[in-house]
Amino acid sequence: MSPTSFREIGPASLKTSLVVDADPQVESVLGAALNPRRWMIQHASDNARATALVQASIYELAITSEKTSRKEDVALLRNLRGVHPHT
Numbered sequence: 001m002s003p004t005s006f007r008e009i010g011p012a013s014l015k016t017s018l019v020v021d022a023d024p025q026v027e028s029v030l031g032a033a034l035n036p037r038r039w040m041i042q043h044a045s046d047n048a049r050a051t052a053l054v055q056a057s058i059y060e061l062a063i064t065s066e067k068t069s070r071k072e073d074v075a076l077l078r079n080l081r082g083v084h085p086h087t
Contacts, residue, residue, distance in 0.1 A: 017061035020050040
């Protein structure tokens with residue numbers, strides 16, 4: 001398992017979520033909450049890494065850290081929407 005990928009890439013029918021958080025426990029909680037047969041979770045430890053991942057992939061769901069400021073989250077989400085408007 002790579003540090004930026006919670007699960008290996010599965011069938012094309014999986015939806016992809018991006019989790020932006022430096023806490024590894026968040027991966028465990030979301031892994032249990034999101035059905036692994038329906039969701040692949042990609043992890044980014046910070047907004048810069050998340051922005052880089054978005055350049056290469058499309059995400060149906062983006063979850064940001066509770067530890068970042070609203071201003072940082074809004075900036076990240078604007079970047080995501082700028083690259084992929086339907087994220």
